[in-house]
Amino acid sequence: GDSVTQMEGPVTLSEEAFLTINCTYTATGYPSLFWYVQYPGEGLQLLLKATKADDKGSNKGFEATYRKETTSFHLEKGSVQVSDSAVYFCALGRQVTDKLIFGTGTRLQVFP
């Protein structure tokens, strides 16, 4: 069945460092891929998405490219800020169903 695997955290970085959070998926066909973020004390919110191969989702300086050949959707940011500290969830969805399949989440901690 469909599944999502993302790197375990916590990821600890200094401000302005480069960020990569790895996400790979297992699925047949062409699912849509998402990154959701959960800031401390807040509900999950959509960060970015890509609905077909080679699409790049971007938002708030974060980017992720849908790579079908490597079944990956890694999250990147060139220069993280303390305010980016949060838990990041990679997720997969299909048009024919209404459920998102989430990874286990990766906690990012950014220190000044």
Next chain:
Amino acid sequence: GAGVSQSPSNKVTEKGKDVELRCDPISGHTALYWYRQSLGQGLEFLIYFQGNSAPDKSGLPSDRFSAERTGGSVSTLTIQRTQQEDSAVYLCASSRLRGTNEKLFFGSGTQLSVL
């Protein structure tokens, strides 16, 4: 309200008791989801409501779990005879339309602790 509202935010109960968790989705959102977030686990799908259609209950872990959505708005998740393994954060989300490409809006969750 502006967002998805869940209550209570925290619930501590004794093993064997029943609990009810409430979700107020964003007004006008037709789709409503319940997910469970356990320590070290990803978000686990529980149940999905869409308009007047029969709910998708495929994620409910046992018959102790049930949910209803009244009037296409408020939803209640009920857990009967709670067990310690039910301890988790229960998240509700809504979206304007059905389909996973629709943006989901999540509540802050209910932290359930079963002693």
